Amino acid sequence: MRTFPIFLGLDGSRVVVVGGGEQAAQKVRLLLKTPARIDVINETLCDELSELAKCGRIGWRRVFAPGTLDGCRLVYAAADAETNARVAHAANERNIPINVVDDPALCTFQMPAIVDRAPVVVAIGTEGTAPVLARQIRAHLESWLPPRLGPLAALAGALRKHVNGRLRADARSRRRFWELFFSGKTRALMLDGNEAGARAEAESLLSDGEFNAPSRGRVSLVGAGPGTADLMTLRALRRLQEADVIVHDRLIDPSVLDCARRDARRIDVGKTPGQVCIAQAGINEILIAEAKAGNDVVRLKGGDPMIFGRIGEEMAALDAAGISYDIVPGVTSATACAAEANIALTHRDEVRSVVFLTGHSTAGVTAYDWTALARPGTVFALYMAVSAAPRIQASLLAVGVPADTPVAIVEKGCSSASRTVHATLAGLERSIHDNKISNPALLFVRYAMKGADQVSSRESFESSVRRSIESERKNAAMPFSAGMLA
Numbered sequence: 457m458r459t460f461p462i463f464l465g466l467d468g469s470r471v472v473v474v475g476g477g478e479q480a481a482q483k484v485r486l487l488l489k490t491p492a493r494i495d496v497i498n499e500t501l502c503d504e505l506s507e508l509a510k511c512g513r514i515g516w517r518r519v520f521a522p523g524t525l526d527g528c529r530l531v532y533a534a535a536d537a538e539t540n541a542r543v544a545h546a547a548n549e550r551n552i553p554i555n556v557v558d559d560p561a562l563c564t565f566q567m568p569a570i571v572d573r574a575p576v577v578v579a580i581g582t583e584g585t586a587p588v589l590a591r592q593i594r595a596h597l598e599s600w601l602p603p604r605l606g607p608l609a610a611l612a613g614a615l616r617k618h619v620n621g622r623l624r625a626d627a628r629s630r631r632r633f634w635e636l637f638f639s640g641k642t643r644a645l646m647l648d649g650n651e652a653g654a655r656a657e658a659e660s661l662l663s664d665g666e667f668n669a670p671s672r673g674r675v676s677l678v679g680a681g682p683g684t685a686d687l688m689t690l691r692a693l694r695r696l697q698e699a700d701v702i703v704h705d706r707l708i709d710p711s712v713l714d715c716a717r718r719d720a721r722r723i724d725v726g727k728t729p730g731q732v733c734i735a736q737a738g739i740n741e742i743l744i745a746e747a748k749a750g751n752d753v754v755r756l757k758g759g760d761p762m763i764f765g766r767i768g769e770e771m772a773a774l775d776a777a778g779i780s781y782d783i784v785p786g787v788t789s790a791t792a793c794a795a796e797a798n799i800a801l802t803h804r805d806e807v808r809s810v811v812f813l814t815g816h817s818t819a820g821v822t823a824y825d826w827t828a829l830a831r832p833g834t835v836f837a838l839y840m841a842v843s844a845a846p847r848i849q850a851s852l853l854a855v856g857v858p859a860d861t862p863v864a865i866v867e868k869g870c871s872s873a874s875r876t877v878h879a880t881l882a883g884l885e886r887s888i889h890d891n892k893i894s895n896p897a898l899l900f901v902r903y904a905m906k907g908a909d910q911v912s913s914r915e916s917f918e919s920s921v922r923r924s925i926e927s928e929r930k931n932a933a934m935p936f937s938a939g940m941l942a
């Protein structure tokens with residue numbers, strides 16, 4: 457961060473705008489939303505500024521002199537280049553922050569793109585690198601933030617002292633009150649325009665006494681998705697933001713953990729290969745102890761917690777301890793990696809079932825009933841299967857899956873280090889070895905039906921080729937399609 461974002465109080469302050477045209481008027485329009493006294497300096501004023509000067513909403517001086525900046529809090533220069541340079545010089549001499557329109561080199565502060573739901577204000581800055589991007593982000597936030605968020609925040613401000621007085625002794629109850637205030641009925645009423653109703657609801661929320669009761673802990677078993685935070689669900693995001701304690705796996709992306717409250721405690725129970733790790737029983741104990749201490753606990757797992765996430769053991773332990781929990785599903789790595797590698801997991805004519813298998817089963821992969829599993833028309837999505845790949849390959853070949861069946865390996869999917877390698881079933885082991893594939897990786901084996909409608913197969917091949925070219929991916933899904941026709 458080369459520039460430091462702050463919100464500057466302008467009560468009782470004077471702000472000077474040098475310039476009298478449209479650009480000066482833009483700055484004045486924004487400043488009029490603040491309590492600052494505004495002085496505009498220019499020989500002439502555009503109609504809008506002239507009107508404002510006439511009705512006394514801004515002051516007007518015709519001639520700029522360095523001394524006119526004395527005692528002011530901020531300066532904007534929106535005049536000709538020579539005047540702007542003089543204004544910047546005078547402001548710098550007096551250590552007054554200055555913004556010069558269209559001249560970043562002369563600026564000591566930049567104007568962010570602003571989303572205004574005062575008193576909620578969002579300021580977006582790109583340190584002058586990408587103003588268009590800042591505007592796009594603003595447009596996105598404008599559509600996302602309800603128009604009446606401001607009055608809701610204002611009501612919170614009006615009630616804050618009262619709430620703090622009532623719930624002074626219990627910080628957790630205060631937080632719970634505000635979480636309910638901003639997510640429950642009060643919010644709904646205010647956003648619907650019913651200000652009186654919202655105020656009454658907030659009062660009854662406060663007086664029902666719930667916040668003085670001892671806190672009850674709870675556990676959420678949450679799927680973080682397979683990579684960066686944008687693959688997480690909105691519910692997972694909300695749970696993360698509410699959590700007091702986050703018990704997480706090693707592979708959770710830092711961008712996901714960044715979504716948690718800053719004061720939330722994080723417990724890394726991840727299994728680093730070759731190092732001492734916390735056993736499952738130890739993780740269960742942590743969840744129970746933290747919940748019994750009254751905390752909101754999030755057990756954060758990669759992908760979907762229901763898939764190869766040992767969630768069943770955690771549910772059983774929580775049930776036995778009488779701790780309530782909920783489960784927030786996530787995007788599993790199989791679907792995410794398939795999407796990344798342009799692999800359709802099903803196809804109306806060719807693939808009718810998807811089998812999720814782990815290469816890390818307690819009995820070993822050779823114990824699977826491969827004859828029953830390996831039916832034409834099946835895609836295998838193989839988790840934790842890198843080291844078991846030679847045995848999986850031998851098992852599938854042994855039950856008659858053709859040697860040229862297409863295989864794809866997605867390593868570190870959904871991350872900047874992601875790569876996809878294509879091979880055939882016969883070449884799987886060699887491909888993993890030659891490409892030095894490491895964990896986490898997802899293996900796909902596409903055992904398509906043969907003799908199905910050749911026309912639709914050909915169509916899917918052609919559309920796959922088109923997609924490959926369009927997506928500019930080096931490793932698009934062509935081998936799958938080529939294999940399908942073999």
Ligand SMILES: C[S@@+](CC[C@H](N)C(=O)[O-])C[C@H]1O[C@@H](n2cnc3c(N)ncnc32)[C@H](O)[C@@H]1O
Nearest residue numbers: 758759760763788789839840868869896897898
């Ligand atoms: C213990 S399992 C957990 C699976 C997780 N619950 C899910 O739904 O994705 C871990 C395995 O998931 C797969 N995996 C998880 N994240 C992955 C990623 N980003 N890219 C490729 N494979 C991944 C790998 O096979 C890894 O060994």
